[in-house]
Structure formats: structure tokens, C-alpha cells
Amino acid sequence: MTKQISGFGTSNMVDLSNMNVFDAVKTIVMTSTKNICNAPNQKMKYKVPTPTIQSILNEFPISNMIELV
Numbered sequence: 113m114t115k116q117i118s119g120f121g122t123s124n125m126v127d128l129s130n131m132n133v134f135d136a137v138k139t140i141v142m143t144s145t146k147n148i149c150n151a152p153n154q155k156m157k158y159k160v161p162t163p164t165i166q167s168i169l170n171e172f173p174i175s176n177m178i179e180l181v
Contacts, residue, residue, distance in 0.1 A: 144174040
């Protein structure tokens with residue numbers, strides 16, 4: 113997973129569809145925070161296992177910098 117996340121700068125899409133909800137949310141928060149520090153105007157896309165993750169992520173200030181697919 114580290115290799116996949118470290119190379120996210122080129123495609124801006126991270127596939128988390130094989131993770132459970134907890135790990136997917138944790139990964140989205142961590143990678144989005146890193147991305148906001150490096151490229152604040154760039155929006156990240158995440159392929160997630162379930163749409164209910166959006167309601168969890170609405171509690172974090174990064175929710176406007178991400179797009180869930």
C-alpha cells in the first residue's frame with residue numbers, strides 16, 4: 113500500500129476499494145493531509161468500498177479537497 117500511496121501524485125486516483133471502512137478513512141485522511149501540504153489546489157480522487165464513507169469524512173476539514181468514486 114505504501115508504494116501505491118507514494119506514487120499518487122501522477123494519477124490523483126487512489127484505489128481503496130479492497131479496504132475496510134476504517135482503513136479507507138484513515139488512508140484518505142492521511143494522504144489528503146499530505147496532498148494539501150504539497151499541492152493545496154489539487155483535488156484527490158479515491159475509489160472507496162462504500163458510499164457511507166462520505167458521511168464519516170464530512171466531519172473532517174478535508175472533505176472539500178477530496179472526491180469519492
